[in-house]
Ligand code: NDP
């Protein structure tokens with residue numbers, strides 16, 4: 525029986541790579557994001573290259589009514605979600621708290637925390653009814669450690685970890701697994717978004733190191749969802765070899 529995965533934020537980075545990987549593993553897919561052209565392109569490739577049955581939903585996870593409308597629009601055959609990957613997220617800005625923009629703080633909390641909660645709240649009831657399902661939240665090393673100039677991004681990922689642990693406690697009785705992946709520095713569109721489109725600043729983040737890439741995260745998701753039914757992976761934290769923690773990175777030029 526074909527399983528269904530619902531992945532948020534598939535128009536770039538980790539989400540896109542995880543969509544391809546889940547298609548390769550034979551899943552039927554619900555892919556989401558705000559950029560319709562990218563969703564259409566990805567849907568086309570998933571269908572033609574992997575013969576994947578795929579539905580794309582274009583909406584903003586910060587907008588609860590849009591989340592409801594999107595989930596309600598799913599065809600019946602896509603409503604039983606076996607794996608939910610809460611991936612959509614961002615960092616906005618990297619500055620001391622007092623110099624940061626309130627709007628950036630709100631975007632991070634609304635996307636990384638409230639968006640994850642909205643989607644999970646909408647999809648969990650059917651998992652409970654079916655007494656099966658697996659939720660994989662994309663957290664971050666920033667959910668474990670706090671670094672200078674990252675207070676609210678780190679707060680958002682600490683919140684993701686609290687929600688992950690709370691869900692695990694509340695859903696264990698239904699046989700639903702709850703996991704998280706906590707990557708360190710990975711080169712995607714993440715830093716371009718964080719620096720508000722400044723590509724030079726984004727590139728500098730990875731100067732002198734070999735960062736993680738989206739395939740590394742897809743590998744991690746594959747490991748998590750292919751364990752035997754009795755095994756639940758709580759969290760996998762992975763870093764580039766040159767990153768010791770959130771603020772100690774050994775660069776080639778050093
Ligand atoms: P990218 O910027 O490459 O991708 C982010 C994805 O999230 C895009 O598909 C984007 O789609 C989607 N997204 C962002 N905001 C919204 C929104 N409001 N509504 C719907 N979709 C949204 O970043 P990554 O792939 O690197 O990041 C994915 C996740 O991994 C994030 O949660 C991030 O915090 C986390 N992470 C990233 C790390 C890194 O170093 N790259 C390390 C650790 C964790 P669209 O713009 O089309 O809406």
Ligand code: 8X3
Nearest residue numbers: 664665666708709770
């Ligand atoms: C992104 C990882 O620590 O570079 O979540 O901000 S970090």
